[in-house]
Amino acid sequence: MKLSVKSGKQNKIHIYVDGEYRMTVDSEFWYSEKWHNLKEIDEEELAALEGAVSFRRAFSAGMNLLSYRAHGKNELIKKLVSKKHDRASAEKAVERLEELNLIDDGDFAERLSSELFNKKGYSKKRIIQELVSRGIDRDTALNATELLDKNEQERIIELLEKKYSKFLTDEKGRKKVFNSLLRLGYSYSEINSALREYEEDL
Numbered sequence: 629m630k631l632s633v634k635s636g637k638q639n640k641i642h643i644y645v646d647g648e649y650r651m652t653v654d655s656e657f658w659y660s661e662k663w664h665n666l667k668e669i670d671e672e673e674l675a676a677l678e679g680a681v682s683f684r685r686a687f688s689a690g691m692n693l694l695s696y697r698a699h700g701k702n703e704l705i706k707k708l709v710s711k712k713h714d715r716a717s718a719e720k721a722v723e724r725l726e727e728l729n730l731i732d733d734g735d736f737a738e739r740l741s742s743e744l745f746n747k748k749g750y751s752k753k754r755i756i757q758e759l760v761s762r763g764i765d766r767d768t769a770l771n772a773t774e775l776l777d778k779n780e781q782e783r784i785i786e787l788l789e790k791k792y793s794k795f796l797t798d799e800k801g802r803k804k805v806f807n808s809l810l811r812l813g814y815s816y817s818e819i820n821s822a823l824r825e826y827e828e829d830l
Contacts, residue, residue: 631644682714693708708722734771802823
């Protein structure tokens, strides 16, 4: 099969096989790989070229996503697949990003657990659920929450003092606070105990 290319805008290279358009790549990729030296290409080489292009696109997309915020490994794979990258290329790209130390599930879990604990007031149980939902394995999630030093009841009292005290003036407000704390992942018994202690101190 005859391999030919045409230069496009913004350093793009359009690739044709037997005169039929097949794909577009960036010029940096094209001229840094072996493909630009070929005039003829067989089915095996074409499949390898398509795989290399798919990997590069997934890798670039992964880099772009990481420039906005950190991601866990499985979370990033899932997001790349959702953006129409094939799973094999997404997994290969994420493995390469992990090799470059741009992805670290342990560090990601610790940072996210700290953020959810300090900024959102989540309980340890809710944090673990959130980490697992983002593709972090349960053991890593458990290890990350071990760094959170306050017990749950102390945490609830702190939230009552800083965020919810103004709502505790009547039964309707008290119920609203109770439900908010439940959504943050705290148990009925923990909330009741913390409310009793807080109100006794008042």
